[in-house]
Amino acid sequence: MHTLTRQEEEQLLTEFQKRARKHCDPAIKAFADCATGRTVSVIWACRPLQREMNACLKSYGESGELERMKLELLRQKRARAAAASQASTAETRSE
Template sequence: MARAISNRESDELMKKTKADALKKCGDVVKAFADCSSGRTVSVAWACRGEHKALQDCLKQYTSPEAFEKVKADYLASNRS
C-alpha cells in the first residue's frame, strides 16, 4: 500500500517546488522585476505582458499536475 505524505511534508515540498520554479523562470522573473522597478499603480498595466509571462512560466512547474509528479517522485525516493 502506498504511503501518504503528511501535511508538513506536503508544505515543505510545495515550498521547495515554488523556489525551484522561481529559479527555472529566473529570466522571466528578472524581466518582470525590471519592468516593475520604480512603479506603483502603473505596474498593473505597464507590465501586464511580463506578469502574464511570469505566471505562465511558474504555472508549468507549480500546477496541481506538476505538484502530483513532485509528490510521486518524493515518495518513490523515500520508500520506507
C-alpha cells in the same frame, strides 16, 4: 506508507515553489525590473511581462513536476520503512 504527513507536504510544496521560481527566473526578473520605481503605472506598463511570468509559473505548475516530486518522496519513504523493518527483523532474529 502511502501518504505524506502535512509537514512533508509543506516541505515538498516549498521546494516545488523554489524550483518554479528558478525555472521562471528570467521572466520574474524582467517583470521585477519593469516594476522597479513604478507605482500605479506598473498595472499597464508591465502587464505583458506579468502575463509572461504568470504563464511560465502556470506551465511549470501544470508540468507534473509536483506529482513527480511527491512520488519520489513516497518511494524514498517506503524504501526507508522497508530498510528499518528489515533491520528490526534481523535484530530480532539474532537475539
